[in-house]
Amino acid sequence: MALADILRTLARHDVELIVVGGMAAALQGAPVNTLDIDIVYSRSEANVSRLLAALVELEAVFRTDARRLVPNESHLLSSGHKLLQTKHGLLDVLGTIEETTTYEDLLPDSTVLEVAGLPVRVLSLERLIQVKAKLTRPKDRAMLLVLEATLDEKHRPR
Amino acid sequence: MRQPLDTPAEERDDSPYDSNGVDRSLVRWMLSLTPTERLAAVQGSIDLIMSVRELPPDGSR
Numbered sequence: 001m002a003l004a005d006i007l008r009t010l011a012r013h014d015v016e017l018i019v020v021g022g023m024a025a026a027l028q029g030a031p032v033n034t035l036d037i038d039i040v041y042s043r044s045e046a047n048v049s050r051l052l053a054a055l056v057e058l059e060a061v062f063r064t065d066a067r068r069l070v071p072n073e074s075h076l077l078s079s080g081h082k083l084l085q086t087k088h089g090l091l092d093v094l095g096t097i098e099e100t101t102t103y104e105d106l107l108p109d110s111t112v113l114e115v116a117g118l119p120v121r122v123l124s125l126e127r128l129i130q131v132k133a134k135l136t137r138p139k140d141r142a143m144l145l146v147l148e149a150t151l152d153e154k155h156r157p158r
Numbered sequence: 159m160r161q162p163l164d165t166p167a168e169e170r171d172d173s174p175y176d177s178n179g180v181d182r183s184l185v186r187w188m189l190s191l192t193p194t195e196r197l198a199a200v201q202g203s204i205d206l207i208m209s210v211r212e213l214p215p216d217g218s219r
Binding site for chain 1: 176178179180181182184185186187188189191193194196197199200201203204207
């Protein structure tokens with residue numbers, strides 16, 4: 001399975017990351033469609049080296065660049081969003097979200113799920129809702145309603 | 159407690175939709191799956207989209 005292969009490669013290289021966005025929502029039971037995996041990663045030098053090795057194995061290139069530019073250490077040390085295409089699918093590699101929120105900031109609001117036999121750290125539904133609530137694009141507003149309904153359903157007495 | 163008959167459909171406990179129009183039956187179905195099964199569901203949607211993109215413009219194979 002392609003998306004699982006991306007997660008498997010990142011895990012094999014011990015990359016410190018949190019899955020965010022639509023994939024984090026879907027893995028926690030929100031019925032949302034997504035075409036990619038979004039991750040926020042630790043920008044420590046050691047972790048950037050591990051992520052770079054994983055991206056080499058995934059044959060990642062910038063999907064927005066006609067030259068098929070390969071991400072390098074300098075790109076990964078930056079806080080920006082790196083929108084990549086890999087041999088297994090689309091992977092968005094985010095230095096920060098909400099402009100300045102880092103991997104370390106998000107860690108307390110994350111949880112680990114077992115996905116395809118792998119431990120995968122994801123941003124909690126509650127924190128995803130906080131992130132989406134600050135955004136105004138129609139697609140973010142639509143996802144916010146689904147996230148809120150999912151959290152409500154999870155807390156509903158059976 | 160029973161709800162009045164004129165309660166709007168989306169406000170009834172048994173309605174598949176919530177007041178924002180979110181399909182609660184879909185939420186319940188996703189929540190019934192394991193994370194691995196949810197990933198497979200997402201992958202299935204991607205595979206479907208990719209297969210449609212590979213169709214010729216007239217839809218023939």
